[in-house]
Each structure stands twice: as C-alpha cells, then as structure tokens.
Amino acid sequence: MDLATLVHQYHDAFMARFGKTLLPDQRKALDAILRCRTPAAGELYVQCPDCQHGQWRPLSCGNRHCPRCQNHLTSLWIDKQREKLLPVPYFMVTFTLPYQLRPLAYHHQKANNVPKKWVVYCDHMGTGAPALKYLSRYLYRGVIGEKNIIANTNGEVTFRYRDSSTGAMQKRTLKGEEFLRLLLQHVLPNGFRRLREYGFLHGNAKKIRMLVQLVLHVVIKPQPPRPRPVFACPHCDQAMRIVSFRNDYRHPR
Numbered sequence: 001m002d003l004a005t006l007v008h009q010y011h012d013a014f015m016a017r018f019g020k021t022l023l024p025d026q027r028k029a030l031d032a033i034l035r036c037r038t039p040a041a042g043e044l045y046v047q048c049p050d051c052q053h054g055q056w057r058p059l060s061c062g063n064r065h066c067p068r069c070q071n072h073l074t075s076l077w078i079d080k081q082r083e084k085l086l087p088v089p090y091f092m093v094t095f096t097l098p099y100q101l102r103p104l105a106y107h108h109q110k111a112n113n114v115p116k117k118w119v120v121y122c123d124h125m126g127t128g129a130p131a132l133k134y135l136s137r138y139l140y141r142g143v144i145g146e147k148n149i150i151a152n153t154n155g156e157v158t159f160r161y162r163d164s165s166t167g168a169m170q171k172r173t174l175k176g177e178e179f180l181r182l183l184l185q186h187v188l189p190n191g192f193r194r195l196r197e198y199g200f201l202h203g204n205a206k207k208i209r210m211l212v213q214l215v216l217h218v219v220i221k222p223q224p225p226r227p228r229p230v231f232a233c234p235h236c237d238q239a240m241r242i243v244s245f246r247n248d249y250r251h252p253r
Contacts, residue, residue, distance in 0.1 A: 087127075
C-alpha cells in the first residue's frame with residue numbers, strides 16, 4: 001500500500017492532533033513523502049534515442065525516511081560492506097534506550113550526554129550478511145516497507161511488524177493519524193549519523209583491513225560497478241536519455 005496515499009488521507013487529522021508537537025525534521029520528512037515522485041519534487045524530460053518518444057518523469061524526494069527512495073544507494077552500500085566481511089562469527093549488539101527516558105530524549109534530540117552503562121541485546125548474525133541486510137533497511141529506507149502496510153479501512157491502518165522478542169510477524173491496527181505519528185517518531189534530527197565505522201572497518205583503514213584479510217586468506221572477488229537504474233521507454237523498452245529538468249516546486253497540499 002502506498003504510504004504517500006495514507007499521508008494525504010490522514011494529514012489533516014494528524015496535524016490537528018499532533019501538529020503542535022511536530023519537530024522540524026519530522027515536518028520535513030512528511031512534506032518530502034507527499035512530494036515524492038510528483039511534479040512538486042521536480043521533473044526530468046527524458047527521450048528515447050530510438051523511437052524519439054519523450055515524456056516528463058517526476059523525481060523521487062531522496063529523503064532517507066521515505067520507503068520509496070534510495071534503493072540504488074542501499075545496493076551500493078551492501079556491495080561495499082560485503083567486501084569487508086571476514087570468515088568469522090558476527091554479532092549485532094543493540095543498545096535500547098530505557099522506556100522511561102524516551103520522552104526526555106525525544107524532546108532533547110541534540111543532547112550529547114550519554115549514560116556510562118547500557119543494557120544491550122546481543123544476537124549472533126552468522127557470517128554477517130544478515131546484519132548487513134538489516135542495517136541497510138535501517139540506514140537507507142523508512143521504518144516500514146510499504147508491503148507491510150496491509151489494510152486501510154474505516155480510518156484505521158493495519159500493518160505487519162516483526163516482534164523483536166520472538167522473531168514472529170505480528171499485526172497491529174491504529175487510527176490513521178496515530179499510524180503517522182508512530183512512523184514520524186523514527187525520524188532522526190538533521191546531522192544525526194546513523195552509522196559510524198571503527199577499527200579496520202573505518203574508511204581510512206584500508207591497509208589494515210587488507211592485512212587482516214591476507215592473514216585470514218580472504219579472497220575478494222572484484223565486483224563490476226552496479227549500474228544506476230534508467231528510465232525505460234514504454235514503447236520500445238530502450239534506455240531513455242535525460243534532456244532537461246524543471247522544478248515547479250509547490251507545497252504538496
């Protein structure tokens with residue numbers, strides 16, 4: 001189900017109920033999702049070099065919280081990280097903020113003070129590939145995939161999610177405006193980095209990483225560059241060329 005459709009449908013009810021508590025970056029993400037792949041986000045004029053068919057195609061918003069964007073960046077990141085994997089067991093350690101402190105953290109997202117002790121959840125991820133897949137969704141996609149939004153009836157939205165304690169898929173139904181509020185609670189403030197790499201995984205530690213791979217007899221197979229998706233001609237299926245751009249910006253509502 002299309003998230004932008006839900007945002008359009010429940011926007012007024014959401015703003016009436018939660019608009020006064022909406023943070024600037026949450027409002028920015030909400031507007032971006034509304035504009036995504038519409039003329040309000042800008043358009044490219046593309047033309048087929050074979051049959052000369054041309055058309056205007058809307059751009060995506062590029063917001064990191066939009067579930068429809070950044071598929072190419074996700075694939076590139078996974079390709080890059082796979083080159084760093086080693087033949088060793090991998091563990092993913094999750095630090096969860098205590099429930100009692102979440103309202104405080106929500107209203108002070110720029111705070112730098114952190115506790116000295118944390119309660120963590122540690123999970124064995126096998127060769128590391130499952131962790132990469134999980135992290136890629138967290139880094140470059142929204143908190144929920146559109147395929148997991150399964151119903152929108154009588155002002156209520158039903159969605160699937162994975163229960164972290166059991167690993168089983170569960171269903172939950174919320175009012176439309178409460179569903180939007182739940183999504184926007186996961187929007188990070190501007191400048192907040194989702195990922196930092198340390199040790200031999202750091203971008204400047206390539207020599208050390210190569211030495212570790214040499215000791216562990218890791219053979220990295222060269223991967224061909226992943227091509228960027230192209231606009232396919234609806235008539236002859238050839239790759240279309242970008243001819244011009246226009247930015248007819250207007251508020252999505």
